[in-house]
Amino acid sequence: MKRNILVFGAIALASAISGIYFSASKITPAASSAAALSPVVAQLFKQSLPDSNGKEQPLAQFQGKALVLNFWATWCAPCVQEMPELSGLQAELTPKDVQLLGIGIDSPSNIAEFATKYKIAYPLYVAGMSGTELSRQLGNAAGGLPFTVLIGRDGQVKKTYLGRLKLAELRGDIASM
Template structure:
């Protein structure tokens, strides 16, 4: 798995993220600014991406563990609304999932994903700063260590 440092994120990465409005799985627009002030694990994924699909049950389980710590996982689907809704329903994703379509690729690039690959995960601190990015399938122990350091 290739790991990128947070330094690869553009200086305005979190500003771009918080300024974005994406639709939820029901097609309702949602401002990502609603998550400001909370530590976030933002996971860019697609239904056709095998490593993305493999890590999602682990992320769902992790969300339940993170709830008392006020840390939120968000899924940003780089896919069609229909594919994302069917997938989330089938696999019972336990965290908010937004539909970004191909615009999600550009957002992930602004967040530090120079290669444009998936999955791509961004750890944002409560202060809004990008703390770390990962390209490729997450190692949950690695993510937990980073979360413990927040």
């Protein structure tokens, strides 16, 4: 019995050492680079979405910026309640080179009407129902709204928020990036 424990212990130690060696030797500059985008963010930046005026906009224009993506809909009461606060937050974020984007899971006409009526101070894009899948890819397993994603300048998802935002928490998370 003691012999078996020693043999298994030696095998485990040898496996651990070889695992550390091989994983360390396979790190490439691209894999260790902070500039490498996460695959889901890279996919996000390959997309173009119509803005609230119906004009197609490439999301790649925001690559390299810190982003706050807010998935919302006109029929979602908590979404609508937090939008005036988010408009105010965009004014604070602009000097810090942080961009807030609204990704609407709604019809183009509803989003256009909403944008005009409420004078939202950040870009609103129309994703329609495909926006639900996009939010799932970014971490929204429940598929609920509102859903917000904080993406760093390095193209990595830093944090996700499901439900109505607590602005103090979001401000703190942005400041710590």
